[in-house]
Amino acid sequence: MTEPARGGRTRTRLDPEIRREQIVDAAERVFTLRDPSEVTLEEIAEQAGVSRALVHNYFGDRSGVLAAVHLRCTLQLDEALRSISSDPDGTLDEHLVALVDAYLRIAAAKPAAWKLVGTPEATLHPLVVEARRRRCERLADWWGGDAAARLLARSVLGCLDAAVAAWLEQRDLSRGQALEVIHGLLLRGLAGILTQRSARPARAVGDPPR
Known part of the structure; x- marks a missing residue:
């Protein structure tokens, strides 16, 4: 036709x-x-x-088109995240390596398009907000799925967004070097936090916050 x-x-x-x-x-x-x-x-x-x-x-409108570009660019990221989270026997170290590597690999494949991911007009679109919420929830489920885990997930994803954007802008490190730096940062921070959370006894209702 x-x-x-x-x-x-x-x-x-x-x-x-x-x-x-x-x-x-x-x-x-x-x-x-x-x-x-x-x-x-x-x-x-x-x-x-x-x-x-x-x-x-x-x-x-234009924000809808930008959102579509954003969602297509991060589709592979969501697929990688689903694959990583389907491995319940993986360690925190293994999960973080896979997650950081997925971010860097996908961004390196289409650097110009990836830079659009952080534009306010795209990130504030309802479809993008919902996709990011689901990504945070999936990541938070690894760490207990509670409010603290959700905050950790949002913090990790925010750190990854900023770090990968800086790497694309400067490109003074190889992908392997960037992986080592970002992975090391996240692992040291998360390992300490998650160890403290797992060792902390449950707080009874009415107890003051620790």
């Missing part, structure tokens, strides 16, 4: 998911070349070879 295209041409009508991915591909190219805040839906549509209305129908 065909559908009208810009300028009176016709284009083949694609499966909606294929068309959606085509638009995300185009948006990623435009966003990595320019400041995302300056990119318009018209530019994304032009790059994708579709109408602005079609981009709007799929994503709503």
Whole structure:
């Protein structure tokens, strides 16, 4: 089937998911070349070879397109996290090595796109907020699943986001060297905290906080 295209041409009508991915591909190219805040839906549509209305129908506005790029970029991260958490016999050290390596490997594969992950317009989008919440919950489940574990998970992910962004910006360390530094930082901090938590007796209701 065909559908009208810009300028009176016709284009083949694609499966909606294929068309959606085509638009995300185009948006990623435009966003990595320019400041995302300056990119318009018209530019994304032009790059994708579709109408602005079609981009709007799929994503709503620019933040929706940015969120789609963000979610696709972090999809591999979520898959890696699921794989790591499915190994209940793994040690904290092994889990952290795998987690940090996944962050660095995925960011290194598409550094320009990964830099979009930290843009406020993307991170504040409801779909991205929900994806990040699920990522934190999965990580927190390793460490007991309570409020303290959730705080630890958010802190670890925030540290990883910042550390990987700094590594991409400077690139004065190899991936292996960056892995060693970030893993060492997280392991020393988490090992101490988790050891203290496991050794601490449960607090009775009404007892003051320790």
